[in-house]
Amino acid sequence: DSGVTQTPKHLITATGQRVTLRCSPRSGDLSVYWYQQSLDQGLQFLIQYYNGEERAKGNILERFSAQQFPDLHSELNLSSLELGDSALYFCASSVAVGGLAAGSYNEQFFGPGTRLTVL
């Protein structure tokens, strides 16, 4: 158990719908990352938030958006869903070990994932 929680575990919905995935990071972790894992695209970085602010953006579609709240939990919103959006969505959290010093690093702990099926 990584300490990162994600809800729901499974989500089945229809094309065109909108869903919200929720993530609670480990206690004390300020960074939250969202990843999409599908069979054909592998594990793809979507977006990172640090203490409520967007920090880095990856291959995130315009139909997708995310935010991190003051209590540090994060939500990923997926709208106008298409069949190709079916995937496992992981959230990860991290704390920078070493702060901003040279040699610092971010060890990311992944949540159990939300499996989204779009029919």
Add this chain to the structure above:
Amino acid sequence: QQPVQSPQAVILREGEDAVINCSSSKALYSVHWYRQKHGEAPVFLMILLKGGEQKGHEKISASFNEKKQQSSLYLTASQLSYSGTYFCGTEGGGTSYGKLTFGQGTILTVHP
């Protein structure tokens, strides 16, 4: 750009060794290694930093060749529990700090 992992798949018997490689065309700040079992979340194995530092939590070793932007994960005396898909995640410096780009994965199967 996505790092390239090799081999794509490895089949071992318990006790045998394996090496998984990860190559990037970009200058890297760090390389992260994860193992994922089917239907589960990726689990952190090791991180290698530019400058040679290694941080890991398991009895697994790895190397990072900064000149070639390559990393190798060494699995020795494999156990059944080592089976899974291994991913390398590469992290650039500067504005790419914190953003991991994952390779396509290497499937490792360990048989009794």
